[in-house]
Amino acid sequence: MTSSMLFNVTTFTYLLSMIAFFAFLASKSKSLGLAGSVLAYAGLLVQTVAIGLRWKESYDMGVGHAPMSNLYESIVFFSWTIVLIFTYIDIRYKYRIIGAFVIPFALLGMAWAQLGMSTGIEPLVPALQSNWLLYHVITCFLGYAAFAVACGISIMYLIKTAVEGSNNNSSAAGGLMSMFPPLKVLDDLNYRAIMIGFPLLTLGIITGAAWANYAWGTYWSWDPKETWSLIVWFVYAAFLHARITKGWVGKRAAWLSVIGFAATIFCYLGVNLFLSGLHSYGSSKM
Amino acid sequence: MATIERSFVSKVWDFFCSLKLTLFLLISLALTSIIGTILPQGTLPPQYVAEISHTKLQIYTKLGFFDMYHSWWFIALLYIFSLNLISCSIKRLPHVFKFISDPALILGEGQRNSFPLKKELSFSGPIEKGKDRLVEFLGKEFATPVITEHNGEFHLFAQKTAWCRLGVYVVHFSILVIFVGAIIGSLAGYKGFVAIVEGTSVNSFEGRNGQQIPLGFDVLCEKFTAEFYANGAPKEYKSILTVLENGKPVPGYTHVKVIVNEPMTYKGITFYQASYGQATEGGDHYVTVTSRKDGKAEKFTVHEGVPVTLKDGTTFKLLEATQDVSPFAPGYSGPAARIEVTRKGAAPQIFIAYRDYPDVNAQRGDNLIFSYEGSSAKQYTGLQVAKDPGVWVVWLGCTLMILGLCIAFFMSHKRVWVVVSKGHAWIYGNASKNQAAFQMQFEEVSEKFEHLKI
Ligand code: HEM
Numbered sequence: 001m002t003s004s005m006l007f008n009v010t011t012f013t014y015l016l017s018m019i020a021f022f023a024f025l026a027s028k029s030k031s032l033g034l035a036g037s038v039l040a041y042a043g044l045l046v047q048t049v050a051i052g053l054r055w056k057e058s059y060d061m062g063v064g065h066a067p068m069s070n071l072y073e074s075i076v077f078f079s080w081t082i083v084l085i086f087t088y089i090d091i092r093y094k095y096r097i098i099g100a101f102v103i104p105f106a107l108l109g110m111a112w113a114q115l116g117m118s119t120g121i122e123p124l125v126p127a128l129q130s131n132w133l134l135y136h137v138i139t140c141f142l143g144y145a146a147f148a149v150a151c152g153i154s155i156m157y158l159i160k161t162a163v164e165g166s167n168n169n170s171s172a173a174g175g176l177m178s179m180f181p182p183l184k185v186l187d188d189l190n191y192r193a194i195m196i197g198f199p200l201l202t203l204g205i206i207t208g209a210a211w212a213n214y215a216w217g218t219y220w221s222w223d224p225k226e227t228w229s230l231i232v233w234f235v236y237a238a239f240l241h242a243r244i245t246k247g248w249v250g251k252r253a254a255w256l257s258v259i260g261f262a263a264t265i266f267c268y269l270g271v272n273l274f275l276s277g278l279h280s281y282g283s284s285k286m
Numbered sequence: 287m288a289t290i291e292r293s294f295v296s297k298v299w300d301f302f303c304s305l306k307l308t309l310f311l312l313i314s315l316a317l318t319s320i321i322g323t324i325l326p327q328g329t330l331p332p333q334y335v336a337e338i339s340h341t342k343l344q345i346y347t348k349l350g351f352f353d354m355y356h357s358w359w360f361i362a363l364l365y366i367f368s369l370n371l372i373s374c375s376i377k378r379l380p381h382v383f384k385f386i387s388d389p390a391l392i393l394g395e396g397q398r399n400s401f402p403l404k405k406e407l408s409f410s411g412p413i414e415k416g417k418d419r420l421v422e423f424l425g426k427e428f429a430t431p432v433i434t435e436h437n438g439e440f441h442l443f444a445q446k447t448a449w450c451r452l453g454v455y456v457v458h459f460s461i462l463v464i465f466v467g468a469i470i471g472s473l474a475g476y477k478g479f480v481a482i483v484e485g486t487s488v489n490s491f492e493g494r495n496g497q498q499i500p501l502g503f504d505v506l507c508e509k510f511t512a513e514f515y516a517n518g519a520p521k522e523y524k525s526i527l528t529v530l531e532n533g534k535p536v537p538g539y540t541h542v543k544v545i546v547n548e549p550m551t552y553k554g555i556t557f558y559q560a561s562y563g564q565a566t567e568g569g570d571h572y573v574t575v576t577s578r579k580d581g582k583a584e585k586f587t588v589h590e591g592v593p594v595t596l597k598d599g600t601t602f603k604l605l606e607a608t609q610d611v612s613p614f615a616p617g618y619s620g621p622a623a624r625i626e627v628t629r630k631g632a633a634p635q636i637f638i639a640y641r642d643y644p645d646v647n648a649q650r651g652d653n654l655i656f657s658y659e660g661s662s663a664k665q666y667t668g669l670q671v672a673k674d675p676g677v678w679v680v681w682l683g684c685t686l687m688i689l690g691l692c693i694a695f696f697m698s699h700k701r702v703w704v705v706v707s708k709g710h711a712w713i714y715g716n717a718s719k720n721q722a723a724f725q726m727q728f729e730e731v732s733e734k735f736e737h738l739k740i
Pocket of ligand 1: 237240241243244304305308311366367368370371372374378454457458461691694
């Protein structure tokens, strides 16, 4: 049994989970919803084992390190955190249908990682040889994952307002909409997900700054990745303050949450692909 | 006149207290910050200057886009941001303190209807007895209440963690603390760079603006080594440093290993492994030429670009050399040199000779096998030098921020009122955050409340 096989099983399980959630959306059959959740939990379990196994495999290869050191490993970890946060929200708030809008993010990540990236375990370059890597990556990605969940919820919110705004009488689409939690609940869940994500992102930025200070003597150097994480932070701070300002709850808050997640994804991937800096994975800067 | 002035002042005040300004500032900071991640910052690379049009270059320079995080307008935004934060806190904090220290003990008729969480209890005993029983009940189930008599009714008020309403102010304050830390760092700290050649020492370093800053002690680089993995990726960059005071090694600071992620700090000044390279001095290179026929080897000391003639009339020349070939030839490491060999009457041949790969050297199939043995040149280690006395203030601010966020988001101010009238009592409750969790707690308490026997 290798971690790579288990990651393939994980990807497949998330695919099944998503299909079950979509079928749940279409059929309103409670058991399909339950199947979606159970599959997601099962996938999470397999993925947890796989990550642990990959960690061990790296030690067997003599280059032991936490599996969070390159783009492949970080995408896999990101998927894992998304499903973890979904699991928390599913168990805590019991709005299963959110899975239909959240699991696709996790599936997308896993599919991309498994199909489009080299999966080899690489040794750590000197810059990454620090325990701070672990603290920094875990906090950042848990934050990102909470924002992914918030984004999924916001998309549901926006779809629901769009559909219900255009036809008030209960047509077929209106029937589908009845599956969605009430707008007020979606708005509240969005806020809750961001209340989880914001402190984690803050902690992620702080651990990053602490690490930079420890390794290079500067806690902040306006490197593109740092700056983008601050941009994301500003957007969600705006979201939090928008809620206390009249007229910004609901649709505008949902849009801010979607924009915030777009900025998050840019911070995570766009910066590495389009801009240069200290964080480019695999670059050999000390 | 005075009223006009007052209204102007109060307008400015309202402007700085407004949350709309906060939103504007947060979004502006987010949007403008993007500029600096797209345009190059600091010293511009020549190819960028060549590509961009002259007018654009001038406009961008005027607007400070090439050092935008230190441009006057970005700093101004941060100042307005701080002012906004301070004014908002000054305006609201007194209300919050009053809210905590002087809570609404009495629940008016109008307010009672607006509570989603409430339950009724009927009882037949006298009102006094009901009150006493309910005080005891509330004290046991929730928190000790304050009792107020009002219009023939008893209002019992109990609350929990009222102080957590201060959480957001801790967050806001922490931002100011971080700013203060950053300002201390920029006024009293410095950053710079120093290159130390192996075997030599320095007593100053180059500051950001190019001037030499004395350290007050000497730092000696004993040795620098770079290690690589088999795939050519760097594994470790290591400097061995010794601190000298008045020329004498300082106990505890001799042969200190400095690697990336493990700096050395002495007297508040920290040295970070940042780069390395070939020191220019020491231009002797060593090349061994082995004859394939008789296996005889001869070692030459050569200088870059200067031809050497062998006994058979063949000349060779070292074109360039590196003490570490891995950046140029993945999979290889160690010293290597580009060598040009001209046999008598033949065209010159250029190839790479390694120190650590004799098989590769031999593969060339020529009668003479060249191998490069390295040079007398020494390496230098490049160290980042930094001192930042404000950094502890920044970490204090960060700690406060996390603490404040946890208080603001994960704790809630819970309040319960019981209004006792003749023959019946109502219980009301609300929470500042996380209504769902409070609702469960409230239902548990009010369930018992409903079934009280008085
Ligand atoms: C110009 C700057 C700012 C001003 C004037 C400002 C003002 C305010 C005000 C008036 C509140 C409402 C407090 C209440 O509920 O009584 C608030 C809430 C809050 N602020 Fe700020 N704020 C600013 C910047 C920030 C920033 C940069 C952060 C980032 C951490 C932040 C974090 C928060 C949080 C977490 C809350 C609580 C939100 C909630 O409970 O949903 N604030 N702010």
